[in-house]
Amino acid sequence: MNGTELLLDPTGLDGSADESFLAPRPVSLRGLTLGLLDNTKPNATQLLNEIAALLQEKHGVATAKLYTKDYFGTPVKDELLRQVVDEVDIVVTAVGDCGSCSAATVADGILLERAGIPTVSIVSDSFNMSGRAMASVQGFPGFDFHAVPHPVASLDGEQIRERAEQALPQILRILGVES
Amino acid sequence: MNQAIHEPAVDTALQQFRDMMAADGYLLSWYTVDDTSVTVKIDATADACADCLVPKPVMEAIMNQALAKTPYRLNDVILPASEH
Numbered sequence: 249m250n251g252t253e254l255l256l257d258p259t260g261l262d263g264s265a266d267e268s269f270l271a272p273r274p275v276s277l278r279g280l281t282l283g284l285l286d287n288t289k290p291n292a293t294q295l296l297n298e299i300a301a302l303l304q305e306k307h308g309v310a311t312a313k314l315y316t317k318d319y320f321g322t323p324v325k326d327e328l329l330r331q332v333v334d335e336v337d338i339v340v341t342a343v344g345d346c347g348s349c350s351a352a353t354v355a356d357g358i359l360l361e362r363a364g365i366p367t368v369s370i371v372s373d374s375f376n377m378s379g380r381a382m383a384s385v386q387g388f389p390g391f392d393f394h395a396v397p398h399p400v401a402s403l404d405g406e407q408i409r410e411r412a413e414q415a416l417p418q419i420l421r422i423l424g425v426e427s
Numbered sequence: 428m429n430q431a432i433h434e435p436a437v438d439t440a441l442q443q444f445r446d447m448m449a450a451d452g453y454l455l456s457w458y459t460v461d462d463t464s465v466t467v468k469i470d471a472t473a474d475a476c477a478d479c480l481v482p483k484p485v486m487e488a489i490m491n492q493a494l495a496k497t498p499y500r501l502n503d504v505i506l507p508a509s510e511h
Contacts, residue, residue, distance in 0.1 A: 374450045375447060378447060
């Protein structure tokens, strides 16, 4: 071992940190490819899959692709970010139900928006403050994300489905399409 | 000299953040450094989620914003020993 180590910036800041604009919004979701960015927190996959099913069934999303971060507490790594940007049209990312992961989930949304992908970041309402603060740290204080009721991790399948249904109008609003 | 004083405005300003930290198993306390600044201290409970701690720059952003409504400004945030 050569004594060096890789330090990850928990804020995900880079040279584009002063850009506070959203990616262009689609006219509709029909035929689009949806990216699901899973931060590995309990029930994140289930929540994202329920949201994907609703968007496919009710709003014409063509396909959904699941991507999994290797660590929930820091923003998505560049390699995965580039892959997502190359392969999908819109993204939903979840779930920020702790301090670090809510901040990282919002940072992921901002990184994707700056890369041109309309994105909905989902946190739990207990950590709304952390997400909002990360948006400010990222230079995008008005970044719009959605807070679902806390907790998420302890919910069963039916409750997750209800969370997804409740979240759908806000997801559509953030993506810029009519519900 | 550091002082543990009763300052309702600071308690009120930091209450929401205290609740958020508690959800991850952390305790928030604070003390005044002088007449215009406070230091915030975060301690881990036995149930604390080590990977869940809010990044320090985000913590500072939250507390600076919260304290803006009080006569005090943030001096420093002291994290649990393992996070230094």
